[in-house]
Amino acid sequence: MPRLFATAPDALREIFGYDSFRGFQREAIEQVAGGGDAIVLMPTGGGKSLCYQIPALLREGTGIVISPLIALMADQVDAVAQVGIRAAYLNSTLTRAEQAAVEARYLAGDLDLLYLAPERLAVPATRDLLQRGRVALVAIDEAHCVSQWGHDFRPDYLGLAGLPEWFPGVPRIAVTATATAATRREIVERLHLGDALCLVASFDRPNIFYRVEPKARPADQIARFIATEHPGQAGVVYALARAGTERLATHLRSAGIDAVPYHAGLAAADRHAAQSRFLRQDGVVIVATIAFGMGIDKPDVRFVVHADLPKSIEGYYQETGRAGRDGEPSDAWMAYGLGDVVQLRSLIESGSGSAQHKHQQRLHLDAMLALCETTDCRRRQMLAYFGEDIAPCGHCDTCQQPPPTWDGTEAAQKLLSTVVRLDRERRQHFGVGQIIDILRGHTTERTTRFRHETLSTWGIGGDLTMPQWRGVARQLLARGDLAISDDGHDTLLVTDHGWEVLRGERSVALRVESAPSGKPRKTAKTKVAAGGVETPQEENLTSEEETLFEALRQWRRQEATEQQVPAYVVFHDATLRAIARAKPTSHEQLGLVSGVGARKLERYGDAVLGVVGGGG
Ligand code: ADP
Ligand code: ZN
Numbered sequence: 175m176p177r178l179f180a181t182a183p184d185a186l187r188e189i190f191g192y193d194s195f196r197g198f199q200r201e202a203i204e205q206v207a208g209g210g211d212a213i214v215l216m217p218t219g220g221g222k223s224l225c226y227q228i229p230a231l232l233r234e235g236t237g238i239v240i241s242p243l244i245a246l247m248a249d250q251v252d253a254v255a256q257v258g259i260r261a262a263y264l265n266s267t268l269t270r271a272e273q274a275a276v277e278a279r280y281l282a283g284d285l286d287l288l289y290l291a292p293e294r295l296a297v298p299a300t301r302d303l304l305q306r307g308r309v310a311l312v313a314i315d316e317a318h319c320v321s322q323w324g325h326d327f328r329p330d331y332l333g334l335a336g337l338p339e340w341f342p343g344v345p346r347i348a349v350t351a352t353a354t355a356a357t358r359r360e361i362v363e364r365l366h367l368g369d370a371l372c373l374v375a376s377f378d379r380p381n382i383f384y385r386v387e388p389k390a391r392p393a394d395q396i397a398r399f400i401a402t403e404h405p406g407q408a409g410v411v412y413a414l415a416r417a418g419t420e421r422l423a424t425h426l427r428s429a430g431i432d433a434v435p436y437h438a439g440l441a442a443a444d445r446h447a448a449q450s451r452f453l454r455q456d457g458v459v460i461v462a463t464i465a466f467g468m469g470i471d472k473p474d475v476r477f478v479v480h481a482d483l484p485k486s487i488e489g490y491y492q493e494t495g496r497a498g499r500d501g502e503p504s505d506a507w508m509a510y511g512l513g514d515v516v517q518l519r520s521l522i523e524s525g526s527g528s529a530q531h532k533h534q535q536r537l538h539l540d541a542m543l544a545l546c547e548t549t550d551c552r553r554r555q556m557l558a559y560f561g562e563d564i565a566p567c568g569h570c571d572t573c574q575q576p577p578p579t580w581d582g583t584e585a586a587q588k589l590l591s592t593v594v595r596l597d598r599e600r601r602q603h604f605g606v607g608q609i610i611d612i613l614r615g616h617t618t619e620r621t622t623r624f625r626h627e628t629l630s631t632w633g634i635g636g637d638l639t640m641p642q643w644r645g646v647a648r649q650l651l652a653r654g655d656l657a658i659s660d661d662g663h664d665t666l667l668v669t670d671h672g673w674e675v676l677r678g679e680r681s682v683a684l685r686v687e688s689a690p691s692g693k694p695r696k697t698a699k700t701k702v703a704a705g706g707v708e709t710p711q712e713e714n715l716t717s718e719e720e721t722l723f724e725a726l727r728q729w730r731r732q733e734a735t736e737q738q739v740p741a742y743v744v745f746h747d748a749t750l751r752a753i754a755r756a757k758p759t760s761h762e763q764l765g766l767v768s769g770v771g772a773r774k775l776e777r778y779g780d781a782v783l784g785v786v787g788g789g790g
Pocket of ligand 1: 192193194195196199216217218219220221222223224471473499500746
């Protein structure tokens with residue numbers, strides 16, 4: 175069957191069933207289809223894969239896709255096979271015979287896409303094979319893995335510098351969701367992409383609602399958040415420690431949520447099983463350390479929860495970005511408390527890194543803390559961190575409910591002067607709990623033992639509750655008025671900045687500690703797809719449409735189970751919802767729904783129309 179499409183829009187419509195390009199997909203596709211190189215930086219869910227898939231269909235030969243994760247290649251191939259793209263992968267999981275079959279297909283010109291890990295390309299025999307066939311382009315996925323200073327460095331990516339020499343004249347396209355300018359420079363340099371067209375999208379993810387709540391009893395808060403706002407939906411919960419993921423998963427399961435733990439300490443088979451359940455079944459919640467996530471392109475992750483404070487805005491943004499790749503409304507929800515600040519500050523101070531490294535870590539954490547404590551729009555603050563300037567978004571917690579502040583100068587002075595007095599004793603190490611007990615005049619074994627009721631600040635803070643004082647301490651730590659000593663005991667110190675407050679040279683506006691609240695009512699009238707393109711807000715489904723949507727999901731579940739593929743590769747939720755709304759009665763009408771390409775129409779048309787007609 176001849177595979178060549180005349181134009182990019184033809185391929186977009188015919189293969190993927192989409193009407194228009196997002197962002198600068200079109201520019202990227204034209205550049206690469208025309209034989210030029212490109213670097214594409216788009217946020218997660220922006221639509222990077224089309225930027226190399228469509229040129230591979232427009233050009234003669236096979237598009238080689240370099241991808242870092244062998245474990246996900248089979249799913250990637252399944253997903254593109256659903257739309258009728260002829261794809262395969264070569265990696266160590268194949269038998270000899272399977273491998274020979276893929277090689278034969280490649281040489282026969284029978285593949286649109288061939289997925290490879292970078293180490294595979296380092297093998298001369300692989301290059302020899304590729305040179306005997308026809309390479310349409312080379313796509314370097316997750317190109318930030320080439321950056322030695324980044325968080326996902328893969329030494330094998332450095333070998334990709336040889337591409338222009340191995341495949342002269344073959345266009346290359348590097349894609350990544352990592353935004354910083356430093357990473358971009360490294361990609362250009364190490365992959366010799368100096369002449370490439372560099373396309374940088376806005377990193378805004380307008381469909382994600384960002385929210386940070388005070389941490390009280392996090393396991394209960396998270397269970398409540400999922401049960402009330404995302405029952406039965408897929409999500410990721412990030413926790414700092416391995417043990418934390420297991421505890422939390424157990425707690426969520428006991429609350430009736432289908433949760434599985436995932437961390438690097440699990441046996442490979444258990445990790446694989448957890449990942450595969452999350453990808454294939456509807457509504458699984460994965461409770462993971464940050465070891466989980468890269469390369470996961472499940473489009474219908476409805477929420478990302480942070481049970482603990484992330485170490486940097488870069489990490490937080492990348493992790494929350496895994497929600498809502500399909501452009502549908504999604505939530506990023508974080509619980510944040512005093513314990514997080516103490517723990518992360520103390521991890522840095524007692525860590526073994528160089529002074530320079532600690533300094534870097536402190537800067538990252540300070541920016542993260544400022545984001546948590548901000549009274550300004552959160553999205554605006556995050557994007558400013560990445561060098562983008564936007565107006566307040568109206569679609570985050572602080573925009574919808576600006577947090578009230580109070581003059582906390584006097585409270586701050588009381589707390590800081592207690593810290594100073596304890597510090598003078600220098601005999602013992604006291605944490606935040608002891609300081610609050612002193613302020614509130616609360617007698618304990620420890621206050622009696624150290625005769626703390628004789629301190630002049632004893633009992634001067636009875637006007638605030640324990641949680642309020644913890645809020646004051648947390649905010650002073652976040653503002654840098656208080657610091658954690660590097661003695662390994664989490665002892666508090668007053669910084670130079672804090673002394674200015676003590677001396678009355680600076681006043682302190684603090685956020686009012688609010689009780690955990692539900693999500694503010696949505697007011698946005700437009701739905702914005704990932705990539706920043708506004709689309710008219712579709713009304714919520716009527717109850718009748720909702721019933722049809724559920725029936726379609728039920729059908730999809732069966733279909734996916736039979737084929738042993740993730741449900742979303744059959745159809746996205748967004749497509750099923752659009753079908754429920756359109757209620758098509760013919761193949762022709764069904765083919766007009768976004769996300770229904772020619773191949774899927776042919777394959778699933780009868781079944782879907784059957785469900786819509788009530789006969790399925
Ligand atoms: P990325 O790799 O940038 O994270 P993907 O390429 O996986 O993003 O695309 C994210 C989702 O958006 C996919 O489900 C894809 O099918 C969908 N998508 C991509 N381009 C378009 C488009 N032009 N119109 C509608 N949906 C699109
Ligand atoms: Zn906002």
